[in-house]
Amino acid sequence: MSFTLAIVGRPNVGKSTLFNRLVGKRLALVDDQPGVTRDLREGEARLGDMNFTVIDTAGLEEATDESLEGRMRRLTERAVDMADVCLFLLDGRAGVTPDDQLFAEILRKRSAHVILGVNKAEGAAGAAGVIDAYSLGLGDPIPLSAEHGEGMADLAAVLMPISDEMALREDTSPEVEVDLDEEGAEETAAPRITAKRPLQIAVVGRPNAGKSTLINQILGEDRLLTGPEAGITRDSISLSLKWEGTHVRLFDTAGMRKKAKVQAKLEKLSVSDGLRAVKFAEVVVVLLDAEIPFEQQDLRIADLAEREGRAVIVAVNKWDLEREKQSKLKDLKESFERLLPQLRGAPLITVSAKTGKGLDRLHAAILKANEVWNRRIPTARLNEWLAEMIEMHPPPAPGGRRIKLRYMTQAKTRPPGFVVMCSHADKLADSYKRYLVNGLRESFDMPGTPIRLHFRSQADANPYKNKKKSTPSRLRKHLGKRPIGE
Structure with missing residues (x-):
């Protein structure tokens, strides 16, 4: 049975470190300064024989006002309401603070299952914090060390009865019908978009372009932290949902400033996390600000995705x-x-993240771009097209030697990649390569998607080329199979 565990506590007690420990990956950013995590990050965790969802908060x-801290607190309280279990994490070296006592009262009222964990409990300094934690009245505290992996067995022992209780509830719940269209369909050339294999979409752009607001509008709820301040998002947050009937996983990324302006270690980690999201995505939405579009950094981000x-x-x-x-x-x-000739034909969509206008056109453009990205063209059609392109505009003849384009095939998809067998590939002009790429876009309806076109040299079919000279057989027989010259 899968349940949801929310890790809550004061800033800098080690919540993200424990989250990374449970999911087995470095998904959440970790730094010594407090307040690194701002959004809710979900991950699939495994502890012993249990599989569950863990939320980093x-x-x-x-703060309870409209300040950044107040909005962060409301988001964390929402995670507490969503979760089946709350792990209230303390800093063993700092002991119980007045804030811990206040938050313990809040959790006692809002959550049915509260587990008390004391992180950084290794050594004598942490042991004192474990004893101090009994004063909160939340049961026996669990000594933990998220950095070194200590106390995971004790945490599993406490979670096991809760997991069994959830499993009992699931056994008595009505059966869920399976969508045969998703589970029983045959695989096609292009991977089908299903709940198990959603379409990966990364939203990237400069700070304060409205990336988190856009994703909240798609979700239909305030799931991500937003506000007028630039650079609120730090982690690359992934969210799975069904958007107008399409299973997608959306990646909200941190705003990317010019490299020269990125000096702080935390911002470097945030940008690196966003770049990693681009590499894992299938479709990248480059979000611009209508007031200052196509800034130099926007062009760099779009070029990176291409x-x-x-x-x-x-x-x-x-x-x-x-x-x-x-x-x-x-x-x-x-x-x-x-400014972006390398993305010639890519869709340009106007949207309003605040009102939701234009999101239907954005959804349609994403599906179209993904279909083109996975498109495969038959070899016969490619070679017919190549012959027509050569007839209209023959390749140049550097040094008086004509370059012959003999054969073309598609080697891969995602993005479409083609190989052309020719003579003197190293002498083919870049302008002619662009001529062929643009022709592929127009003839096979592939606007905007990156096209990889590779040229390989193919020598003339001469069976005696690169062969060693040998004595004719009749002459060898006449000479008694002796080498010439003896």
Whole structure:
């Protein structure tokens, strides 16, 4: 039986370190400074024979207003309401603080199952904190060391009865019908989008472009922390949902500033986490601010996604604030074609993360981009097309020697990759390569997606080339099979 465990506590008590320990990966950012985690991060954990979902939360603070800390606290309280079990984590070296006592009262009222854990309990300094934790009245505290993996067996022993209770509830619950369209369908050339294999979408852009607000609008709830401050998101958060009938996993990433401005260690970790999300995604949505679109950093981010071979969509946010929409859209399209020629034909979608307008067009563009990204073209059609392209515009003849393009085939998809067998591949001009790439886009309806075109040299079919000279057989017989010259 799977249940949900939320790890809560004050800032810098080791919640993210314990989260990484339970999921077995370094998913959450960890740093010595407090307040690193701001959003709710979910992961699939395994402890002993139990599989469950664990939620890493922001540090609990006393703020209850509309400040950043107050919004973080409300998000954490929402995680407490969502979870089946709450692990209230203390810092064993700091002991029980007045804030811990306040939050213990809140958890006692809001959660049916509260487990008390004392992190950093190794050594004599941590042992004193374990004894001090009894004063909270939440039962026997569990000494833990998230950094070194100590106390995991004790935690598993406490969670096991709760897991059995959840399993008993599930056995008595009505059966859930299985969607045969998802589970029993045959595999096609392009991977089908199912609940087990959702479409991976990363939303990237500069700070304060509205990435978290956009994902909250798609979710239909305030799942991610948002606000007027730039750079709120630090972790790359993944969320699974069904968006207009399509199973997707959305990655919210930290805003990416210019490399020269990124000096702090934490921001470097955040940007690195976002880049990793781009590499794992299938479709990348580059979100721009309508007020200042196509900044230098926007172009770098879009170029990065193209070089990684992802299907790219450019979305312009805050469109609800734009007054002269038609003239602005015309300027955006002109700038797009001029500044990002490597993404020629990629969709440009205007959206409003605040009102939700344009999200239906964004959804359709994402599905179209994914279909093109997985497209495979038959070899026969490719070679017919290649012959037509050569007839219209023959390849150049450097040094008076004509380059012959003999054969073409598609070697891969995701993104589409093609191989052309030719003579003198190293002498083929880049302009002619671009001519073929643009022709592929137009002839086979592949706008925007990265296309990889490789040329391999193929020598003329000469059976005697690169063979050693040998004495003719008749002459060898005449000479008594002796080498010439003896």
